[in-house]
Structure formats: structure tokens, C-alpha cells
Amino acid sequence: MLPKILDENILPMISQARITQELGTVKEHLPIWMVDRLAKKRNISEDESSEMVVTILEVFSKMWILSLKYQLTHVLGFFVTYVFNQYRNRFRKSEIPESGELYLQLWNYEVPANEEDPYEEKLGLLKEKLETLPALTALVLSLQFDLPMKQNTRQYLLWKLRENHLDTDCFFREWEERRNEQREMIQRLTVMITRYTRKLYECTDANRRSWYGKQKKIWMLRRSRALDRSFFSEREIAKALGITRKAVRNLLSQGKHELRKVGKDLLHSA
Incomplete structure (x- = not known):
């Protein structure tokens, strides 16, 4: 079972990593926090949780660079959405509802949807x-x-x-x-x-x-x-x-x- 990491603990880690550019601590804890948020919305097994942690670690560098476009007040939302989309991509076949309709993720990571000023x-x-x-x-x-x-x-x-x-x-x-x-x-x-x-x-x-x-x-x-x-x-x-x-x-x-x-x-x- 993955350890629990509180929301109020993860944001200071992200903030500190942005300042120091030392990613060791945040890379260790952030994927676990993200998968825990995923597990609260999806009924996933421990094996799937472990797989998702590995998946996030594999794309961590790219994900981190994308996250820098977001203000700290919004960045947790970015990470939550990111892990949901990674989960859908990895387990897409099992996510198709009975109607047969597959909802594709629409989040555009290159252009953050929650920028305070969209015309900057x-x-x-x-x-x-x-x-x-x-x-x-x-x-x-x-x-x-x-x-x-x-x-x-x-x-x-x-x-x-x-x-x-x-x-x-x-x-x-x-x-x-x-x-x-x-x-x-x-x-x-x-x-x-x-x-x-x-x-x-x-x-x-x-x-x-x-x-x-x-x-x-x-x-x-x-x-x-x-x-x-x-x-x-x-x-x-x-x-x-x-x-x-x-x-x-x-x-x-x-x-x-x-x-x-x-x-x-x-x-x-x-």
C-alpha cells in the first residue's frame, strides 16, 4: 500500500522545488500523492496504483516542465488532471462505458486552461x-x-x-x-x-x-x-x-x- 501524503504537505514541496530546482524530494512524493488522488475517484487495485506511480515517474521530467506554466494556486489541479489522463491512456480499454462511447481527454497541456490572464x-x-x-x-x-x-x-x-x-x-x-x-x-x-x-x-x-x-x-x-x-x-x-x-x-x-x-x-x- 502506498503511503499517504497530505495536500498541505505536497504544495510546499512543489514550491521549494521550483525555487531550488532540486527535484529529488518532490519526485519521490508527488507521484504517490497524484495516484492517491486518482484512487479516491477510481476503484483501482494496488497493482494499478503501483503501475501508475511508475508511469508518472517515466514522464516526470516532461510533466514538471509543463507544470511550471501554472501558478501555485492552480498547479495541484494540473497534476490531478494529468494523472487522470495518464490513467485513461494506460487503461483506456477498460474505461469504455456500456454505451461504447469513449470520452477523450481534452486538456491542452501546452496552453493552460486556468491562466489568470488569457491575453497576456x-x-x-x-x-x-x-x-x-x-x-x-x-x-x-x-x-x-x-x-x-x-x-x-x-x-x-x-x-x-x-x-x-x-x-x-x-x-x-x-x-x-x-x-x-x-x-x-x-x-x-x-x-x-x-x-x-x-x-x-x-x-x-x-x-x-x-x-x-x-x-x-x-x-x-x-x-x-x-x-x-x-x-x-x-x-x-x-x-x-x-x-x-x-x-x-x-x-x-x-x-x-x-x-x-x-x-x-x-x-x-x-
């Missing part, structure tokens, strides 16, 4: 495009969507705030608070998406899979709406910059049009 790779492209826009247009976009702001745009914002007799420290403190709230919200929504993604991969019952799929879509929609939420309203931007709300709307319209020429998802890249 477009950030460089977004910065380049913002730099080509007029300063005021880029500033209005940055304020409404919390987009990256180059130094001269930030200096322009400081000048406008002082010109309108607004407290700059208070303004940026409020901005940071809103940013933190946004990150926490996105994190919570992403956790729920990951939860139902894992359930989809672990479940073979058609009705349950349908329900899990609907729940995942609901949480994905909520995250999309959260990403679309404005950081500063048109009224707040107009007050900060000393311009009319109509001018703000016109600048936003022009800026969005230019960004969509590059890619419709760029406004999510903050």
Missing part, C-alpha cells in the same frame, strides 16, 4: 499600438480599461490632475485599490472555471458532463464581463482630465477602433 501574450502588441495613438486618446483608454501606460502618458496624466486641482496621491491610490479588487475577482472566477474544467475531465456521465459544461460557460461569461468592466467611468475621466463627457466618448470610440484593427481582444490585455 498580446500585451507587447498592445503597448506598441498605444504608443502610436495621440496622447489624450491613449490616456483615456488607459484610464477606462487599466491599460499599460508609458512614461510620457503618465506624466501627461499627472499634469492634467494638477491642472484640475486634484490630489494625485489619492487618485493613484484609488486606481490601485480598484486594480486589486479586479485581480481578486478575476482570480475567484478563474478558480471556478478551473473547477468545472477538472470536473469535465474526471466525469464520464453524460448528464453530469452537460451540467458541468453549462456551469463552466456561465463562469466564463462572468469572467468576460469582469474583464470588460470599466475602471474609471466617463464622468470620472472627464473630471480628471478637465474635458467633457462627450469628448471622452469620442476619444474612446476612436481608440477602440484603432485597437480593433490589431485585434478585438486587445482591450482585455491589461
